[in-house]
Amino acid sequence: MTLAHWAAALREHWGIEAELTRLDGEYDLNFLAKGLDGQGYILKAMRPGCEEWLVDMQVKAFEHIAERQPDLPCPRVIASATGKSLLTLPDEEGQDRLVWLLNQLPGRCYAKTEPKSDALIHEIGEVLGGSAKALKDFQHEGMTRDFKWDLMRAGWIQDQLSCVTNPARRAILEQISAEFAGLEPDLTALPAQAVHNDANDYNIMVAGILNEPRRVSGLIDLGDMCAAPRICDLAIAAAYIVLDHPAPEAALASLVAGYHDSYPLTAAELDMVWPLLRMRLAVSVVNSTLMAVENPDDPYVTISQAPAWRFLEGNKLHGGLLTARLRAACGLPVVEGADRVMAWLEQERGSFAPLMGYDLNDAPMGSLSVENSTWPQNPFNMPLEEAARVGGEFEDNGRVWLGYYHEPRLIYTDCAFRKGPFKSSNRRTVHLAVDAFAPAGTPLFAPLRGKVFAAEFRSGHLDYGGVIILRHETPDGDAFYTLYGHLNPEFLDRLKPGETVEKGEEFCRLGDPGQNGGWAPHVHFQVALSTEGIETDWPGVGDPDEMYLWHALCPNPAALLNLPDEKVLYHPTSKEDVLAGRRAHFGGNLSLTYRDPVMLVRGWKHHLFDEWGRPYLDAYNNVPHVGHAHPRIQAVAADQLKRMNSNTRYLHPAQTAFAEKVLSKLPDRFEICFFVNSGTEANELALRLARAHTGSKGMVTPDHGYHGNTTGAISISAYKFNKPGGVGQADWVELVEVADDYRGSFRRDDPDRAQKFANLVDPAIERLLKKGHGVAGFIAETFPSVGGQIIPPKGYLPAVYEKIRAAGGVCIADEVQTGLGRLGDFYFGFEHQGAIPDIVVMGKPIGNGHPLGVLVTTREIADSFDNGIEFFSTFGGSTLSCRIGKEVLDIVDTEGLQENARVQGGRLMAGLKALEQKYACVGDVRGMGLFLGLELINTDGSEATEICSYVKNRMRDYRILIGSEGPKDNILKIRPPLTIESDDTDVIVRTLDTILQEVEAA
């Protein structure tokens, strides 16, 4: 048996006792050898007849790397007991083979690694650069062999292109091949050195699964080494990195920047990455097409071409712009001469003709940033009336005011600014120009001489209207460009491309909203150091994650305005500073969600925005019940604050109006409302009412419940008191098992499970009676939320209530999580159960962010509490709170939000159920309306805490906020504002699908 034969060889020649398994290998025998000591090895027995120089080259190269760069994650060659790195040993058939041994590196290949983050790709670049640096002085006779994967010799495909019969595809290859031919002289002039030459995604090993950081753990397989300019090596790795990558340009930039960090590249080399990358893909598809001709029955040959064709045919990347990006990523001049232009602008600062005809140094700045500005009210839609008034607060009798460069703004709401199909997709927000706001008709003067490069009228809503681009040259002959947008298009008759505009010449005027795309009159003044790939269609704003490129290509234009850079440069609040401040000023148990926390400064309905204007889909927060920043809530709050805000010691119609609205949603027996500040305070009060009414102290409550953060509320919150370090269980509290029919004592296949769970209350009551506490009541989140989004079996609560009432207690329903329409089919959770409580507690959603809690009860219970001592909560029931609370409930009604919860909840549930069918790690999907949970399990059915944390954090990477809950924190909690729409529920399901695939692959 082959394995035994090679295990014996390993024992005999290396003294290693190991168990072997066969690995893939086209011609050679490769084995994974697991040593008895736990060490892993790769034993390689080359095909009979394999040239010795080929193996010798690899062995020596690995040894060379180990010597030059010992920290580089490359395999080590393990010498035999006699000190030899390469042996000749007979196989079972007695044929001699070259045999060598490597240590096994941890991890899996990059192809099977997720996520393929920019940071990981950057590290791949670093390792590849490190390997090339180590191999710089490596010499071997095998280096100069002639073979088809040497990019220097890739011209061989030219004569073979006819094998590709599809004319469009052939045309692509011909163009690539011609470009390559043009490049060859420069390429050949570069120094050649030993390079890996095949850093494909199966030759890069990555360690780390789920929540562990991903690290490059190995660069393997030197079988394709040759001598070539190092840029060929990088281009080959790049050709694999881009395939099927959702943002290939960002991936390339990361790879190249990583390489540059360990083995700095020149601009001339960087300029070759794109054409060489394409040439490598061309070689791949031509090679596999030729193989397909030879092996017509092998479908794999064609399938393996598909990603390369998808890239070559589908990508919209512009080579020039991409090259600028790669240069920028490496901190090199973005185009030839860019550094000279910047130096010249610096030198000339102060001597340009004033754009507005006068000095702008004293002009005030006005911020339209995400943080500072509330333009527009709806960050997804800027209506014409708002655009025409934008920045109106800075208007001062027509005096010019300036808008910042590098300022993230939400005013760019058109779909064209979005980089994906969803509202939470990446979005271009960061302003790449300086604005000067002044009355329409204000003349502009050219800061310096230039030739008209473009003079156009762009009629689209919120486009530029009239726009001029001038081309300038420095005395050294380096070109750069300036753009003037939002102009009166009257210049169209006068200014044609190629015409000269002199320094100081009045050449255009600011347009009014009818002429300038619809904006408040201003000029958007932008500089570009190149028009490669942007031509006359410059982005006026950039993606915050791509500022390394846009800063370099469209630098701060302050010098041309004779202003210091700092005056017009916007600095968003730094998340790191805020985090440091938080650590300095707050306790450690004020917890932050996510490994990489988010800072959120604006919101709208079920979306939130960070300081850079990146949108997040809020699928977690129930406090903004009717949506973030609801205009009706703003209006009511502002209106009331203009009038007065006082307390319940004085009469105000808002108090009774709110009480009547709340009671209109409840069964008739509820007549009395108490207004407080929070769910906690309402539950605390509920305890007092229960005790006052019953004269008893004891409480029964389900395990893992949460009712608030005060001493009393924590006493009935096992989720808090039972945690390690918690205060422990009070003797007047008795816990019962949560009625969880997925994981609990009685499962869904038991028709009597509701009654059986309810029966667990009997011994709890008995224990309280025995201890002499009596039974004051039972309190439960109607559907336990922190316990894991659990829907108790129907009939559970009525059965419990019956027992509690029989023992003299009152029944308290904590509807903080479940009330007010979230469940879709029911306004309150107890309706689903067919139970009627004695006290109902409502909390956070009822104020939509304003601190508000409500307790409702019967007159009888309220009377028991009314013992002559005043009940007063200063802010509970304030005029403002009552107005807001009523408005929230009115909005739920008038906007049909309960129905929306039903419809969108159903849609989400259907999508999540499909995921349950698809993925073994989804144990259960449960919930109602927009109160949903997805329980993640390990293969043995146990709670998958780590997977849950991974999914939650990955959802955050995709900018979707969801939570996690449950005693073992393995239940994903989806609980968005009730405004959520179909597109949003779809993106949640789609993204979860993607992430669960990653989990399955891990």
Ligand SMILES: Cc1ncc(COP(=O)(O)O)c(C=O)c1O
């Ligand atoms: C079910 C339940 N009850 C009470 C509370 C306490 O509410 P608050 O934090 O507003 O005091 C919460 C808070 O999460 C809750 O989920």
